[in-house]
Amino acid sequence: MGSSAAVRELQRDLENKANDLSKIQKDISKNHQVRKKYTIQLGENELVLKELDLLSEDANVFKLIGPVLVKQDLAEANANVRKRIEKRLDSTLQDLEEKQNSKKDSVLKLQQKIQSIQAGKAKA
Template sequence: MEEDQAKLQALSETLQKFQDDLQTTIDARQKLEAQQQENKAVQKEFVSLADDAGIYKLVGPVLLKQDKTEAVSAVEGRLEFIGKEISRIEGRIQELQEGSEKKRVELLQVQQKLQLAAQQQAGG
């Protein structure tokens, strides 16, 4: 019974770690989605600009003039990278959810075993 108590504690800690990791990963995905929306908004702005329009990029405290094709290319590259990162993080979220669910089931089984043992001790 003591062994089951230790197992229950270990499973609880593992489940908590899964849930913490899952929350951190979900937060990271939300940040990426916000960045993706910002870059999509910039991309839409580029469509309405003339080819010779002045585009400036903020580098530290300085605004540097940038060629439109270079700016468009940079935004498209960022969007591609962000899309891949979101896909990777979605996979990680799936893994964490599955692992968390397995530990939850395992935890419930150990709890039931302990309850049954306690009932048998009380009754016997």
């Protein structure tokens, strides 16, 4: 295979990897938006938990389900809010960032390979 064919092949590979990197970066951006929404919800849930902690055990607690308020046990309401607080999105974001870094590395290596082949071609 000639050096120009090798360069074309590497450039195609580079383009594919760059497209993959772009997709991962879009996923990270979406994840940041979801994370922002989650942070707001987390603050609301922590506030609800503080309010629930102020209530006496015989207090009436209601949960909004659609347009209806349904009576709920205080302990159950407390458990539900705590579960919501425990959910985390950090692992998803970390995974996407690791994929992004891996793709960036492979794109850089391909670019260097193409440049070295082109530099060798220019010397010849």
